[in-house]
Amino acid sequence: MTTAAMDRTLILLRHAEAVASSPEGDHERELTETGHTQAQSAGRWLREHALGVDQVLCSTAERTRQTAEGIWDGGCGEADVHFDRQIYNAPADALLAVVRGADDDADVVMLVGHAPGVPALASFLADGQGRGTAHEQMCHGFPPGAFAVLRYSGRWSGLGAGAALLRYFVRP
DSSP states (O other), X not given: OOOOOOEEEEEEEEOOOBOSOOTTOGGGOOBOHXXXXXXXXXXXXXXXXXXXXXXXXEOSSHHHHHHHHHHHHTTOXXXXXXXXXXXXXXXXXXXXHHHHTSOTTOSEXXXXXXXXXXXXXXXXXBOSOOSTTHHHHHHTOOOTTOEEEEEEESOGGGOOTTOBEEEEEEOO
């Protein structure tokens, strides 16, 4: 049985700017005022580029939760949000396993996580044929609030090295 190629969009978002520390520990660090603004700006950018998100895979850390909330406050719309402890400070291979488990009915999936895992996964998936200077920009750093927009054809379970095309890299 042959399955037709499915065009997918994967958005890999590093959480927005967070406070340096929290008395409750790293997992409970919250966004700064700038971070809240960055998250809302990301939501506006996604809305302006007609990237309605179907499913969000989000770390359980407070700063990632607040980033996801800010995106919706920025006018991105609603999505099915899954909070997953496995995303918290995970390396690229663990994040890839989470994305491979995304709902196949979701054409646009956003992962909200942390560095260095998110930037490493973006580099691992991108095939070097990005749009304009997106690759060059990504190579010069992946700051808080930045995100990569990648295109992929196939089931999420088949996503792997070099399988995606980097379309945009957006810095806050």
